Amino acid sequence: MxxxxxxxxxxxxxxxxxxxxxxxxxxxxxxxxxxxxxxxxxxxxxxxxxxxxxxxxxxxxxxxxxxxxxxxxxxxxxxxxxxxxxxxxxxxxxxxxxxxxxxxxxxxxxxxxxxxxxxxxxxxxxxxxxxxxxxxxxxxxxxxxxxxxxxxxxxxxxxxxxxxARGELRRGLPTGLVWGEADGEVRLHPDEAVVGAIRAVFARFSEFGSARRVWLWFRSEDLSFPLQMHHSDQIRWIAPTYHAIHSVLANPVYAGAYCYGRSRQERYIDPQGGLKTRVRRLPQSQWAVLIKDHHEGYIDWATYEANQVRLGGNIKPTPHHAGGAVREGTALLQGLAICGHCGRRLRTHYRGMNETPGYHCANKGVVNGRGVYCLNVGGLQIDGAAAETFLRAVEPAGLQAAVRAAELLEADHDAALVQWRLAVERARYEAQRAERRYHAVDPENRLVARGLEAQWEKRLHELEQAQHELERREQLRPRTLSVQERQSLLALGKDLQLLWYAPNLAVRDRKQLLRALLEEVTVTVHREQYQAHLKLRWRGGKLTECDVELPRSRPATIRTDEETLALVRRLAQHYPDATIAGILNAQGRLSAQGMRFNQNLVGNLRRHWKIPCFEPPAEQPDGELLSVRQAARVLGTAPSTLHRWVNDGFIAGEHPTPGTPWRIRITEALRRIFVDSTPDGYVAMQVATQRLGVSRQTVLQRVKRGELDAVLVRRGRCKGLRIKVVSEQPDFFERTS
Structure with missing residues (x-):
């Protein structure tokens, strides 16, 4: 201190x-x-x-x-x-x-x-x-x-x-597995409903091949899925999520493996300069502990690895790589086709009422000022050629594989019987050993005798089960094929064509068969020769090439009539493509294929015949050219009045061809015709006819010829046409027409 x-x-x-x-x-x-x-x-x-x-x-x-x-x-x-x-x-x-x-x-x-x-x-x-x-x-x-x-x-x-490392560290287990009493013992969940739900995931995945489709099947059947956040919590049944289904398929613990160290924490500096920690998933080769066959699983390890390959194949592929999950479309090479020009993965499209498949490359090049796909081809001929090549390659293998499968089945069954015989022998030894221990105990010591008697009964029960299983497997042993059976089996291989084109075989199944042997198909199109060159790369690296004939283009005799072309040339000087299409449809005209015109068809027709598109003139004439509806809003009157005045000839309107809309040029002279009140010297039509001593039609004709001035009063109670009558004006009949 x-x-x-x-x-x-x-x-x-x-x-x-x-x-x-x-x-x-x-x-x-x-x-x-x-x-x-x-x-x-x-x-x-x-x-x-x-x-x-x-x-x-x-x-x-x-x-x-x-x-x-x-x-x-x-x-x-x-x-x-x-x-x-x-x-x-x-x-x-x-x-x-x-x-x-x-x-x-x-x-x-x-x-x-x-x-x-x-x-x-x-x-x-x-x-x-x-x-x-x-x-x-x-x-x-x-x-x-x-x-x-x-x-x-x-x-x-x-x-x-x-x-x-011994597999005894107790950590969190996924839903469907629980820890046993012994060190490192893992058991299936005692609840049969939980076990059934987990087994259903693996069974449906082996059928569908996609985690998403398994999830959709659970949702369509309105099935619940077990959830347990902690081993001490109760099982909760909830609606399944995609993450839950995928986690079951991707977890190696369900395959009977004990895993430790599948991830590690890493520290890094964020953009703001702070120290952060993240979890990084490690590949299987870097796991700290992996003990296969550690406990009873829902699937074996080989099935788990096959499932991981299928899940990895369903991931959306990176650019320039094939792959992806099998979809519902009819394009057989979806996810397998590769562009032979640029190496990109081809995309699929469907056209027409029958949804005909096709393939195109996402890469575009500029041709004549337009973006054009480097490859765009129909899929019927391409799919047919790929399927025929696949069947020809599989047919010899299928003929021999059928016989080889029977031989391997017999050999595998014999090897399995050997293991089951050893299991029966081991169970018999354990039963005899339990019997000797029971007879060696003092009969007066009933506490020990009852325990040894229970163990003896358990071993006898296990021996009985092993003997029954051995008898069942011996009865199921496949017999050796005779010569006639071998020939019949080889003849079945010729039915591959019938199986492939069977109506009850789904398109998804055909795609799965193709993907089982094919890695990718490179498609190169030669438009000048109307051919496509296919290069099929099989799993293992072998290549197979074939040429496919493509359908010819449409004959040149089908073309638009000259009268319609002449009308399009005339209308293109004044109207855009959408307006031209409306005019052609109003006149009842059809395209060369008998279809109604639209903006795209008119544009394609112009570009094919090199008809220039409508462009506003550099020097505009006096006045703005408007439609009748627009001119009516500018002049403050009704469109019907303008239509009547145009038809009567009081107002000049432009009408290039029948069916086209009227257009009116708004000038200062036209604006002066429309007034809000009656000017001095202008009288109504009835007064003008009395003063001039002529009929109404005669007055209107003189207004059209410009011999009489007229205005339209657009407001007030005195709306309508007003005529200017000059008293000094000579008699109408003295004027020459």
């Missing part, structure tokens, strides 16, 4: 005394209460060293956080900031490991304390980091604290890995 009093100066007592409290985990905070109370008691030590109660600050924000890193330790960061500002006189901790478990954070704190003349105190004494001896001692304590953490972690990890 005298040494502490010697190091504590008045300047230290004028600043804050910080008591830093930390426990490494929430479990330690809850159960190691004594350590927490000792750390809080350091506040009393600060008072005994000379600080006032108001100057003591307790930092306990980091309770439950590890001291291995400064990340996420808000209390330590706040305390370091106060030290850097010179507000702290002393830092009190139970030991150095409470402040930091790594030398990088520890020495950074020592540097700050040395620069700001801040003391550090623990259960052993008070230290001044500015003094060499104290700094040396604090450095040794920090090194020992870091080494202690490493030793503790190495001991724990070593024990865990050693136990995991």
């Amino acid at each position: 005298s040494d502490a009093s010697h190091k504590i100066a008045v300047s230290h007592l004028q600043r804050t005394a910080v008591v830093y409290i930390r426990q490494s985990s929430a479990s330690q905070v809850e159960h190691n209460r004594e350590s927490t109370q000792r750390q809080y008691a350091l506040a009393q030590r600060a008072l005994s060293l000379g600080w006032h109660e108001q100057q003591v600050s307790v930092v306990d924000e980091d309770l439950g956080l590890s001291g291995a890193s400064v990340a996420n330790r808000g209390g330590f960061a706040r305390m370091t900031a106060e030290v850097a500002l010179g507000h702290v006189g002393i830092i009190l901790g139970l030991e150095v490991s409470r402040l930091a478990r790594n030398n990088s954070d520890w020495y950074r704190l020592l540097d700050l304390c040395s620069m700001t003349d801040t003391l550090i105190g623990d259960a052993d004494g008070v230290y001044n980091p500015a003094l060499f001896n104290d700094r040396l001692l604090l450095g040794l304590k920090g090194t020992m604290s870091e080494a202690e953490l490493h030793i503790l972690r190495a001991r724990l990890d070593g024990g865990i890995r050693n136990k995991a």
